[in-house]
Amino acid sequence: MFAFVYRLALRAYPRSFRAEYEQEMLVAFDELLVGATGPGGRFWLCLRSLTEVVQWAPRERLEVLNATISATPGVLVWGSASSLSLLAPFVLAACYRLHMLADREPNPQWSALLVHAEPYYERLLPAVALVIIFFSTILFLRNATMKNGYRYFLGLGLIGSLAIVALV
Amino acid sequence: MKRTMELLPQISFSILLALSLQPRHGYEIMQQVLEDSGGRIKLGPGALYGSIKQLRIAGLIEQVDGDAVFDRRRYYQLTDSGWKRLDQELQYFRVSLEISQNRKLSNLGEA
Numbered sequence: 232m233f234a235f236v237y238r239l240a241l242r243a244y245p246r247s248f249r250a251e252y253e254q255e256m257l258v259a260f261d262e263l264l265v266g267a268t269g270p271g272g273r274f275w276l277c278l279r280s281l282t283e284v285v286q287w288a289p290r291e292r293l294e295v296l297n298a299t300i301s302a303t304p305g306v307l308v309w310g311s312a313s314s315l316s317l318l319a320p321f322v323l324a325a326c327y328r329l330h331m332l333a334d335r336e337p338n339p340q341w342s343a344l345l346v347h348a349e350p351y352y353e354r355l356l357p358a359v360a361l362v363i364i365f366f367s368t369i370l371f372l373r374n375a376t377m378k379n380g381y382r383y384f385l386g387l388g389l390i391g392s393l394a395i396v397a398l399v
Numbered sequence: 400m401k402r403t404m405e406l407l408p409q410i411s412f413s414i415l416l417a418l419s420l421q422p423r424h425g426y427e428i429m430q431q432v433l434e435d436s437g438g439r440i441k442l443g444p445g446a447l448y449g450s451i452k453q454l455r456i457a458g459l460i461e462q463v464d465g466d467a468v469f470d471r472r473r474y475y476q477l478t479d480s481g482w483k484r485l486d487q488e489l490q491y492f493r494v495s496l497e498i499s500q501n502r503k504l505s506n507l508g509e510a
Contacts, residue, residue, distance in 0.1 A: 252452065256444040258471050259425040263443070276443075283445030290449065 233264060233277040240281050243288035245295040407488060410450045413440055415459065415477065415485045422463045424472035425451075451475065459484050 237260050241253055260280060267276045407415070410432075417423060417431035428451075429442045454460045459481035463474040477485065 248452070252448040254471055255425055255473055256448050259429065259444040259447065262426040263429070279441070280443040280445060283443040287445045287449040291452075 233273055234261060236277060237280055237284075240284045243284055244291050247295060248291045406491065407484070408450070409440070410442065410446055411454055411459075412485075412488055413442075414447070414450055414454060415481060415488070418460060418475060418477050418481070419485060422474040422476035424474050426472070428475070454481070 234257070238257060241249060241256060244253070263276055263280075264273055267273045406412075413432045413435060414428055416435055417428045420431070423431065425444065425447055429444075429447055432440050432442050451460065455462070455475075457480075458478055460475045461478050463476050
């Protein structure tokens with residue numbers, strides 16, 4: 232059971248790392264399990280090994296990300312767009328909250344501001360989100376061998392954009 | 400002008416030290432590191448293979464060709480650069496030890 236859990240945890244590593252070291256890591260873990268005494272010892276060994284996975288797998292992921300991303304204009308544009316689209320739901324939520332507050336305690340200045348801003352954040356943001364979704368989907372379809380870095384950015388962009396559409 | 404040297408992380412240094420005796424596979428390295436550190440450094444597969452990967456990229460250790468059909472474990476050994484680097488690290492520690500002895504810091508814990 233411990234070996235099964237550990238095998239599952241190793242999925243946190245990037246594919247390239249697993250292709251190179253997964254088998255060896257499993258063998259080493261099995262050998263450590265044999266050396267551990269009693270269920271308590273095995274449990275602590277498993278816990279310690281899982282902690283290491285939590286500590287080291289993100290490093291490997293980041294390395295893969297750094298290796299695959301080059302600062303081309305396309306990556307910069309899509310990266311910025313993705314990041315902004317991820318921030319947008321929070322901005323919207325804040326606006327909505329202000330709107331509710333303004334309704335509860337009418338403040339002429341806030342109300343006027345929100346009345347002016349409302350059409351923009353209600354129409355513009357979903358439109359931007361739809362544009363991001365459209366182009367991200369096209370990029371996904373056009374480039375089947377896309378590198379991991381692009382996938383991360385586009386994935387984040389898609390999630391952010393869908394979140395905006397769902398919220399608005 | 401003297402070139403500055405960046406010290407290896409503790410785990411990487413311990414792995415180099417463990418491989419200085421003979422080529423070893425992962426489990427043996429973990430056991431040797433445990434023994435060398437007097438039981439203080441307990442390496443698991445995550446830390447071990449993360450460091451092994453870094454050391455291989457740096458060209459300090461290499462995989463030894465073995466019979467992969469019968470043995471799923473891979474053996475690693477120090478490269479020439481690995482030996483040089485280990486020597487540099489040990490030289491640093493020798494100098495540090497000498498300085499600490501000159502400054503009578505060896506019994507600092509007892510003070």
